[in-house]
Amino acid sequence: MNNTPVSVKICGLTHASDVAAAARAGAAYGGFVFFARSPRNLTLEAAAALAAEAPLGLAKVALTVNADDAFLDALVARVPLDMLQLHGSEPPARVAQVKARYGLPVMKAVGVGDADDLPKLDSYMAVADQILVDAKPPKGADLPGGNGLAFDWRLIAGRRWPVPWMLAGGLTPDTVAQAVAMTGARQVDVSSGVESAPGTKDAALIAQFVAAAQDRVPTL
Numbered sequence: 603m604n605n606t607p608v609s610v611k612i613c614g615l616t617h618a619s620d621v622a623a624a625a626r627a628g629a630a631y632g633g634f635v636f637f638a639r640s641p642r643n644l645t646l647e648a649a650a651a652l653a654a655e656a657p658l659g660l661a662k663v664a665l666t667v668n669a670d671d672a673f674l675d676a677l678v679a680r681v682p683l684d685m686l687q688l689h690g691s692e693p694p695a696r697v698a699q700v701k702a703r704y705g706l707p708v709m710k711a712v713g714v715g716d717a718d719d720l721p722k723l724d725s726y727m728a729v730a731d732q733i734l735v736d737a738k739p740p741k742g743a744d745l746p747g748g749n750g751l752a753f754d755w756r757l758i759a760g761r762r763w764p765v766p767w768m769l770a771g772g773l774t775p776d777t778v779a780q781a782v783a784m785t786g787a788r789q790v791d792v793s794s795g796v797e798s799a800p801g802t803k804d805a806a807l808i809a810q811f812v813a814a815a816q817d818r819v820p821t822l
């Protein structure tokens with residue numbers, strides 16, 4: 603039995619109050635989204651201002667989707683970051699390139715819809731610092747993540763990988779405890795499940811989510 607509390611990432615922070623709510627609730631990571639079609643999309647300037655508000659203990663993660671070097675160069679120069687999250691179709695070689703170029707830990711997201719998607723996770727073990735096991739977006743979806751959709755957690759029940767991994771996809775304060783129990787995840791990531799509307803974070807839901815993930819009473 604593992605007594606270390608589950609680490610939580612709150613993704614899609616867009617206001618200083620979101621950063622404060624995530625930190626107050628006990629989240630370990632805060633995510634900033636850089637994807638134009640997302641309701642959580644940030645400019646570099648807005649992200650730099652939010653990053654300045656993040657206390658020690660809240661790791662600042664930048665989520666990008668198939669970003670090129672020019673964008674990543676500007677991002678890393680402008681925003682103090684602790685990790686890059688690659689949420690597009692970046693192949694293992696691109697993950698290795700990004701890791702070498704910026705010297706930041708890289709988390710690679712992989713969408714899971716059915717058992718056929720699981721081998722893809724293995725292809726990133728040698729190059730990524732962490733893996734994000736997310737729900738595969740529906741065909742034709744506008745966003746490659748952040749859709750509030752879960753996958754069948756039984757697909758990964760009892761699975762272990764040689765690098766740290768996070769569970770994501772449609773998690774909510776009501777479902778996260780069951781997701782953790784079924785999968786054995788020690789890290790979870792949420793965006794839509796702690797929002798009152800797309801792109802609008804709710805401090806009470808954030809507190810409830812982190813507490814539920816860690817099996818304790820919320821810190822409000």
Ligand SMILES: O=C(O)c1ccccc1N[C@@H]1O[C@H](COP(=O)(O)O)[C@@H](O)[C@H]1O
Pocket residue numbers: 613614633635637640641642665667689734736745746747748749750751770771772773791792793794795
């Ligand atoms: O949140 C977004 O807008 C987003 C945009 C593009 C790629 C990924 C995005 N979010 C990530 O998706 C998962 C699951 O989100 P949800 O909890 O189902 O809404 C999570 O890792 C977010 O970081």
